[in-house]
Amino acid sequence: MKKWLAFFYSLTCVLVIVTVVLFCINLFKEKNTKKEIVEEEKKEEEEKNIIEYKANQTIRVKISKTGEVVAMDINDYLRGVVPAEMPPYYDIEAIKAQAVVARTFTYKRISAYAEGEGIDICDNFAHCQAFYNKEQIIAIWKRKGYDDETIRKYWNNVNEAVVSTQNEVITYKGQLIKAFFHASSPIKTESVEEIWGGEKLPYLVSVENEENEDYENRTSKVEINFEDFITKLKEDNKSRTSLNNSDCKNVKICDYTSSGRVKNIQIGNFKVSAEKLRTLFNLRSTNFTIEIKDNSLVFNVIGNGHGVGLSQVGADTYAKKGYSYKDIINHYYTGVQITKLDN
Numbered sequence: 001m002k003k004w005l006a007f008f009y010s011l012t013c014v015l016v017i018v019t020v021v022l023f024c025i026n027l028f029k030e031k032n033t034k035k036e037i038v039e040e041e042k043k044e045e046e047e048k049n050i051i052e053y054k055a056n057q058t059i060r061v062k063i064s065k066t067g068e069v070v071a072m073d074i075n076d077y078l079r080g081v082v083p084a085e086m087p088p089y090y091d092i093e094a095i096k097a098q099a100v101v102a103r104t105f106t107y108k109r110i111s112a113y114a115e116g117e118g119i120d121i122c123d124n125f126a127h128c129q130a131f132y133n134k135e136q137i138i139a140i141w142k143r144k145g146y147d148d149e150t151i152r153k154y155w156n157n158v159n160e161a162v163v164s165t166q167n168e169v170i171t172y173k174g175q176l177i178k179a180f181f182h183a184s185s186p187i188k189t190e191s192v193e194e195i196w197g198g199e200k201l202p203y204l205v206s207v208e209n210e211e212n213e214d215y216e217n218r219t220s221k222v223e224i225n226f227e228d229f230i231t232k233l234k235e236d237n238k239s240r241t242s243l244n245n246s247d248c249k250n251v252k253i254c255d256y257t258s259s260g261r262v263k264n265i266q267i268g269n270f271k272v273s274a275e276k277l278r279t280l281f282n283l284r285s286t287n288f289t290i291e292i293k294d295n296s297l298v299f300n301v302i303g304n305g306h307g308v309g310l311s312q313v314g315a316d317t318y319a320k321k322g323y324s325y326k327d328i329i330n331h332y333y334t335g336v337q338i339t340k341l342d343n
């Protein structure tokens with residue numbers, strides 16, 4: 001009987017040991033599998049990046065400051081345009097809209113051969129689009145006082161905006177559109193021909209616009225003394241020699257565009273376009289009233305920019321109301337399609 005008891009005892013011990021060993025092996029295996037999955041995911045992510053690069057093309061960017069031409073992947077280029085053109089704290093859907101606008105602008109520019117032989121585009125915002133490389137963008141954000149965590153978040157948003165809309169461009173009847181955009185135009189955007197003359201474009205017509213009222217540059221004021229005003233107008237056009245300071249006393253607005261911006265002003269015997277005044281005197285927009293003081297003119301301005309196409313403040317406002325980037329694009333550019341380019 002004692003023998004049986006001893007045998008039974010030994011058997012139990014062996015079984016316990018075997019169970020513990022099996023349990024440990026399983027645990028080890030599971031840990032390894034988890035590690036493998038993580039590594040697999042990492043690899044997939046890396047591959048995604050490589051595929052993304054293959055799918056697109058190289059662009060040659062002229063850096064105005066140094067004159068050098070830098071070849072880079074178009075996605076890297078757009079990662080440098082989007083945050084140079086739009087504040088990084090805007091809603092992600094607004095940033096995605098900006099990415100599609102920037103891509104459309106870029107391809108349109110390339111097809112126009114605006115830079116001459118061997119160059120596709122330049123980094124001058126007044127000629128093409130603003131562009132900074134990643135290091136410059138991060139440095140700008142640091143100077144603005146954003147902490148590392150915020151910078152990481154902003155850069156991820158820029159990256160997401162470019163990658164998730166990859167190869168998407170805006171077309172009208174199969175052609176790339178002129179993707180104009182501006183900072184802000186409270187109430188209504190502007191029809192393209194009202195600002196620059198020339199032909200009407202069916203996708204660049206005035207549309208209703210909603211904007212957050214707390215935007216810091218929503219209103220602005222520019223005061224110019226009579227002498228400076230007259231001198232600049234004469235410099236701009238030599239035929240205006242008869243103008244003199246006293247004409248400023250009777251300056252008036254002649255007419256308005258369909259969106260309610262000033263079209264022309266009358267001074268002395270001359271009509272001057274509001275768009276000309278905007279560029280000559282750094283007015284934020286042509287949506288202004290004029291106040292005549294003893295020795296100066298005060299322009300009270302609403303909005304920021306030419307007012308044509310997408311409004312960035314409006315895009316952010318609509319995004320926060322739940323619009324997708326496609327809704328935003330379709331709102332500002334009438335009758336357009338968002339088309340995916342073939343690789």
Ligand SMILES: [Zn+2]
Nearest residue numbers: 121122127128
């Ligand atoms: Zn250029």
